[in-house]
Amino acid sequence: MLTTSEWSALELSLRVGVCAVAASLPTAIPIAYLLARGAARASWPIQAIRWLVQLGVDLPLVLPPVVTGYLLLVCLVPGGPIGSVLDRWFGVRLVFTWWAAALASAVVSFPLLVRTIRLAFQNVDPRLEIAARGLGAGPLDSFFSVTLPLARRGILAGAILAFARCLGEFGATIMVLGSSEGRRTIPLAIYSLSHRPGGMERSWRLVLLSVGLACAALIASELLERRQSLRESA
């Protein structure tokens, strides 16, 4: 059985992951769609904007997570550009709360989410949207009635992958959340335990839990993508 602190780490990890993915999806879906449907023959300013958006989306994928966390910390501290606004207008301080951990996880997992959803949209025949428009559906209507339902499994697979990435997030999280008792996600708890005498042995349960969660997420994502492929080939 898990100890109280291990349960606490599991509960915090799940809460951070769910909130990060839920908060990312409304932004990731339109960005992924625009990147998937961007016309190859668009004018150069449009192409340049697409390239910049793509760069911005992919940046957290290649930046060291600690650097992402550092940048977030600079923005979120009460004197920072975002932190000062939140503090002055809403009286909210995000730094060293689980909300900051959720934000860090959302930023780090965002490229993975957008890439998977973009692939899902690319697998939907764009001529189906043309057919829908010809039948009287406006652009939003055709998106919600045709494109989104056809891409839903890919979107769900992306959400699961991003959630798994959030569960494993360490570098950015430790920068904005710190590592005090009762405020540790699973990776932070493993790190903390492994630096104590006898901690390596005590870490095993959390390590196995992490591996189990990651495998379950990968299997679920793979199954969803296969079902989508089977459906398309049918």
Place this chain on the structure above:
Amino acid sequence: MNRLSFCCRHRHPSGFELDVAFNIEHQVTSLFGPSGSGKTTVLALIAGALRPQSARIELGERTLVDTARHVCLAAERRRVGLVFQDHLLFPHLNVEKNLRYGERRRAVGARKIDFSQVVEVLELGELLARMPRNLSGGQRQRVALGRSLLASPELLLLDEPLAALDAPLKDRILTYLERVVAQWKLPTLYVSHAASEVERLADWVIVLRQGRVAATGKPGEVLHLGQGTAASEFKL
């Protein structure tokens, strides 16, 4: 009957420029020509799937496109039914939901085409609960035709709807098309490179070649003029 007036210059993806002008005043007009002559591009321009560089397209009293006046009606407001060669049924919706997709989005004041009548004429009654993946090629094409009709279009565009079907099935679908034309009397622009289909269905033929109108006339005049006619040129 609504008259279509089409005048357009547009750079074709294969390199040559489409420079076509024609009027449609007959019940069924066929755009006839070899692959790459610009037939499908013309349909895409009328349906709003492509934005032309320079064009004026009018359907009845309505201007669909007039680039000189910066008018370009959105595809969903053109009331033009387009049936694709590969049907493009929505794979996540069953036949009935596919058929009703356009019916639910019909323009206010548009002439209503009755659901049960379409189901009867195209013999779709037994297919309503089926998913598109469980239909044969001919059944899919009938559903696509019915779906377009139920959106109550003012003009029907058929983009080689029989090209992917075998000969006996083509004959059956042509019979359905004849029924549709007789029943609803919609002006129809039928794209094909098969002389036999054009001869059977069309009242008037516009022959396209390399993005230009090469000839126009009745099917008998244009398709059977002997040496050098469209039919022989296209090796049909």
